């Protein structure tokens with residue numbers, strides 16, 4: 001009879017250790033998830049006006065190949081005449097993944113920024 005009270009104590013101690021291990025494992029997993037996101041995804045921008053925002057990026061990143069007026073050059077086609085030719089989804093896909101001599105922007109631009117670019121380009125020929 002004297003040994004009996006020890007059993008609940010041992011049980012509670014064991015439970016405590018198990019919980020500690022479980023919680024620290026969950027914590028580690030969450031941290032790993034955050035690290036991955038931080039490395040892969042460009043930060044989400046604050047976009048109030050998608051067309052204006054898209055124009056800003058295009059003037060910075062695209063005119064070197066597609067010309068100042070986006071009317072095309074020897075190395076890249078016009079992209080100021082896309083409505084009716086390409087859907088918004090197709091433009092997003094080309095800009096995200098690249099195509100032929102067109103570089104990919106999926107690793108440097110946030111998906112919201114690429115959506116804004118597509119909206120801006122389509123607005124030029126609506």
Ligand code: HEC
Nearest residue numbers: 061062065075076077079091094095099100101102103117
């Ligand atoms: C290094 C030069 C270069 C840069 C910079 C560049 N492009 Fe391109 N782009 C090209 C070339 C070359 C093509 C033709 C690709 C092919 O072979 O289909 C193209 C094609 C495209 C197309 C498809 C046009 C069509 O009629 O099929 C779109 C849309 C486009 N680019 C948008 C952009 C946007 C938006 C940016 C800026 C974020 C950009 N490009 C930056 C070279 C470039």
